[in-house]
Structures are given as structure tokens and as C-alpha cells.
Amino acid sequence: MPGILSALREQYDTMHRKEKEIAGxxxxxxxxxxxMGISELAQESGSSTATISRFCKQFHFSGxxxxxxxxxxxxxxxxxxxxxxxxxxxxxxxxxVAAMESNHIRSIKDTTRLLxxxxxxxxxxxxxxxxxxxxxxxxxxxxxxxxxYQKLIRVGTRSSAFSDPHMQITSASNLSAADVAIGIxxxxxxxxxxxxxxxxxxxxxxxxxxxxxxxxxxxxxADISLFTSTLEEGMRRGDMASRIAQLHxxxxxxxxxxxxxxxxxVPRLEQSFNxxxxxxx
Numbered sequence: 001m002p003g004i005l006s007a008l009r010e011q012y013d014t015m016h017r018k019e020k021e022i023a024g025x026x027x028x029x030x031x032x033x034x035x036m037g038i039s040e041l042a043q044e045s046g047s048s049t050a051t052i053s054r055f056c057k058q059f060h061f062s063g064x065x066x067x068x069x070x071x072x073x074x075x076x077x078x079x080x081x082x083x084x085x086x087x088x089x090x091x092x093x094x095x096x097v098a099a100m101e102s103n104h105i106r107s108i109k110d111t112t113r114l115l116x117x118x119x120x121x122x123x124x125x126x127x128x129x130x131x132x133x134x135x136x137x138x139x140x141x142x143x144x145x146x147x148x149y150q151k152l153i154r155v156g157t158r159s160s161a162f163s164d165p166h167m168q169i170t171s172a173s174n175l176s177a178a179d180v181a182i183g184i185x186x187x188x189x190x191x192x193x194x195x196x197x198x199x200x201x202x203x204x205x206x207x208x209x210x211x212x213x214x215x216x217x218x219x220x221x222a223d224i225s226l227f228t229s230t231l232e233e234g235m236r237r238g239d240m241a242s243r244i245a246q247l248h249x250x251x252x253x254x255x256x257x258x259x260x261x262x263x264x265x266v267p268r269l270e271q272s273f274n275x276x277x278x279x280x281x
Contacts, residue, residue, distance in 0.1 A: 003074045003114055004067075005030060006230045007059065007214035021045050022055050026071075034072045038064045058215060060116070060225060073113055100240070107241035108248045110229030114213050115249070122224045124256040126206045127152075130180040133159040134205070136168045136196040137184035140239040144210075144246045145184050151254045154272045155265040168196035177204035185209075186228070186242045188216025197221055210249055212242070 008023045015023060025045040026033050033041060041064070042049045052064055061067040091099070127133060133152060137145035142163035149161035162168040172181060181200030183193045188211030198221055201207045209222035212230045219225040228245035258265045 003110055003213060003229055004059070004071050005074065007212075010230060011214055018047055018051050019055055019058075022047050022052060030071060030075060034068050034075065036068075060213075060219070060227070070113070077109070077113070103241045104244045107229060107245040111227075111245040111248055114227045114229060115252070116226075119224055119226060120252065120256065123208050123226060123253055124260060126180050126208065126224065127157070127253065127257050128260060129178075130206070131158065131178040132175065132180070133157060134168075134171050134175060134179065134181040134196075134200060135159065135161040135184070136172075136181065136193050137161075138163050138165070138190055138192055140243050141184040141186060141190070141193070141246065144243060144250060145182070147247060148182070148250045148254070151250070154269055155258060156268045157257075162196070165192040165195070168192065169199050172196050172199035172205070173203065175200050175203045175205040177206075179203075179205040180208065181205045182208045182210065183218050183222065184211075184246060185216075185218050186212050186239065186246070188212060188214075188218040190218070194218050194221065210246060 005027060008027055012020060012023055012027075022041075022045050025041070029044075036044070038049045038052055041047075042052055045052075047055075056062075056064050056067040059067070061070065135145035135149055137143075142161070145161040145163070149159050152159040160171060162171055175181060179200075181197055183197035185193045188209065194217050197207050197209065197218060201221065201223075206224070207222045208224045208226065209218045210226045210228070211219050213227040214230060219227070226249055228242060228249060258269070
């Protein structure tokens with residue numbers, strides 16, 4: 001199951017005893033929890049209202065009400081009990097095409113449900129005012145960082161994308177409070193990306209993370225945390241649906257940025273397009 005419940009299952013073994021009691025009750029009685037008050041859940045799970053509030057905030061909700069609203073939205077999805085389709089031996093090509101379509105569409109839907117509009121707006125505002133935007137990511141996340149770099153450069157936003165850990169730190173060490181650093185990592189535990197974002201934070205830059213939903217080191221470090229769905233753990237899928245989910249968020253950030261500065265940025269888009277067309281010919 002995507003989103004909230006899968007994140008609770010995934011991180012259950014690392015939780016403290018009281019957190020496990022709350023998570024265990026939610027996992028076993030998700031539909032009931034949607035209709036409960038915080039005091040009722042505290043009594044049923046053998047916890048306290050203060051512990052439940054901390055638990056919700058630990059999973060990036062503003063409070064228990066926010067948690068219930070998003071849990072209800074997840075449970076309302078008709079595909080909530082289905083699994084992402086893995087790569088199987090000897091599948092006919094028609095089945096492969098259908099499976100890829102299903103996985104990618106679902107990754108976008110799952111991620112959209114997890115998006116926090118306030119956090120998105122904060123990220124867009126930070127990008128709008130940034131002197132320099134650094135993008136950090138390795139492997140597949142490095143490709144996503146490169147995609148955002150190519151978008152930003154087309155509208156004249158001074159930016160750089162780095163996959164090399166040494167270059168990430170080198171660039172981050174020269175940032176300031178006028179700059180933005182974005183760390184991209186599906187797991188949120190990529191040590192190189194964490195180090196680069198930490199360095200950028202120490203230099204005063206506004207830091208943004210893009211990770212799978214749940215508790216992780218990169219999201220905990222960032223000033224602004226954005227999430228994709230927790231959707232593929234199997235080694236055979238090769239980061240396909242997760243890459244689509246990351247690109248979905250990047251596209252939202254870019255369109256939000258351009259839309260908010262339409263009269264300024266659209267002419268830049270047109271200019272870059274026309275100049276590339278002229279010199280490529």
C-alpha cells in the first residue's frame with residue numbers, strides 16, 4: 001500500500017515502544033482511526049494524546065487532524081490494496097506496456113496525494129528569490145537533478161547540478177543565505193547527498209529535500225521537505241516508478257515557479273528556445 005501505511009510498516013522496526021503501539025493500532029484499524037478523536041486513539045492504543053501529536057509531526061503532519069484527513073484520502077483510493085507490478089520472466093510485450101503504464105500513473109497519483117501545498121509554495125518562493133540553486137543527487141536521483149537544472153537554466157535561473165560528492169561539497173561550501181540547495185534521494189539516506197545538504201545548511205542556504213515519504217535523515221535536515229510515494233523496494237524495478245514520481249514533483253516546482261513570474265520567465269523560455277533553434281541549425 002502506498003503512502004502513509006506503507007511508511008508505517010517500513011519503519012515499524014526502528015520505532016520506539018510507544019510509537020510501535022500507535023503504529024500497530026493504526027495499521028490494524030486504519031478505517032476506524034479515521035473516525036476517532038485523538039483521546040479515543042490514545043486510550044485504544046495505550047498511549048497519550050501528547051505522544052500521538054509527536055508521532056504525527058514525526059511523520060510530517062501538522063497534527064492528528066491532518067493525519068486523519070490524509071489517511072482517509074489514501075484509504076478512499078480504489079487501488080489502495082493493489083501492489084506495483086514487478087518485472088516477471090517471459091511477460092508478453094503487451095503486458096509489459098500495460099504494467100509500465102499502470103505503475104507510472106499510480107506513482108504520480110500516490111505522490112500527488114502526499115504533496116503538502118504549503119511546503120510546495122515555500123519551495124517555489126525560495127527558488128524565486130534564490131541567487132544560486134544547487135542540485136545534489138547521485139545515480140538515478142542525479143538524473144532527476146540534471147533534469148531540473150536544464151529546466152531552471154532555460155528561464156535564466158543561475159543553477160548547477162552535481163552528482164560527484166566532492167563537487168557537491170565544493171559548491172555547497174560557497175553558498176550563502178541568498179542561495180538554495182536541493183538534495184534529491186529516494187531513500188533519504190544517501191550519505192553523499194546528506195553531507196552536501198548539511199554543508200549548504202551550515203553556510204546559511206535554504207535547503208530543500210525530495211525523498212520518499214516517511215522519516216529519513218535528508219528530510220529531517222532540510223528546511224523544506226517534499227515527498228514522493230513509497231512505491232518500489234524490489235531490486236528488479238530499477239527505480240522506474242520512483243524516478244517518474246520525482247520528476248512529477250520537479251515539474252510541479254518548475255511550472256509553479258514560471259506561473260508565478262509568467263511575464264518575466266515565459267519570454268526567457270521563448271528566447272532560449274529560439275536561440276537554441278538558431279544555433280543548432
